Amino acid sequence: MGEKNKVKLFALIGYPVGHTLSPYMYNAAFSKLGIKALYIPFQVEPRRLNQTLKIFKGSGICGFNITIPSKSVCMRYLDRIDKLASMIGAVNTVVVKGKKLFGYNTDATGFIKSVKEDLRVNLKNKNCFIIGAGGAGRAVAFALAKEGVKEIFITDVIKTKAVALVRNIRRYFPKCKVKSTQLAAIKSCHLLVNATPLGMKKTDPLPIDPKNLHRNLAVYDLVYNPSPTKLVKIAKKKKIKAVNGLGMLLNQGAEAFQLWTHKKAPVEIMRRALERRIAETFL
Ligand code: NAP
Secondary structure, three states, rough: OOHHHEEEEEEEEEEOOOOOOHHHHHHHHHHHHOOOOOEEEEOOHHHHHHHHHHHHHOOOOEEEEEEEOOOOOHHOOEEEEEEHHHHHHOEEEEEEEEOOEEEOOHHHHHHHHHHOOOOOOOOOOEEEEEEOOOOOHHHHHHHHHHHHHEEEEEOOOOHHHHHHHHHHHHHHOOOOOOEEEEEEHHOOHHHEEEEOHHHHOOOOOOOOHHHHHHOOOOOEOOOOOOHHHHHHHHHOOOEEEEOOOHHHHHHHHHHHHHHHOOOOOOOHHHHHHHHHHHHOOEE
């Protein structure tokens, strides 16, 4: 088969990957733009990550995403890492060039774009409260620090995780006002971000007691399935602006698509593919 007719392969590495929505979003985009390409999820046990990446280098795979639990560990096996991804300490998108792997983090920029476009919040001079200092919380915290918001408060059930994240942000953004904190600080905040997995399961409790949701807040819930999440429903009931993480998922995917194909992503087609799939899975 000539180079021109070859199907380009893109992949997702994660463990597990059973519930991923990414193939629907990317394959719809390839099809819309007439790109002969396929995006396939691979369930890779963390102990097999290095070996899998070595195989990927010579396999003709053009790019891939990395998700839970290998976003940070994978960095040691990459050839070059973009500055923002190194600061965050996590890579979610890799471009394969010849036998070299180039790592990026598109979660951070995807989040900021969604806050501006979907939640319609101008982040200038805003105080932000993040619940959850795991992989996603880190990307959100660095994104907000880079954006130059007024103050960032971070909480996590494991306090040391929040403290470590604060220390890390101060290292890269010495002027950033950032604190690990308790819930009381939310009173002075304009943006609340749920960066915990709470809300993904029907039986999950809310990540925050609703009495803390005040009128000056806007709520960004990184969870996007089910839609709307319990947190988004309760916030809206209180007449508080709230969105789920679908826009972030979409934007991080659109940026990855552009890094891989050098083409503008058909964002609306990708959004519809995601929404359709979410509706199917929660019938
Ligand atoms: P993670 O690495 O497990 O981090 C979540 C953190 O939140 C953990 O440190 C966890 O502590 C903590 N936590 C759990 N419950 C808490 C509570 N009640 N109060 C404070 N902290 C709490 O997960 P992740 O990768 O960051 O992902 C978090 C969520 O974001 C997931 O639902 C994921 O699907 C979503 N996400 C969405 C997007 C998007 O594009 N929209 C992108 C990335 C992630 P323990 O470890 O002790 O549980």
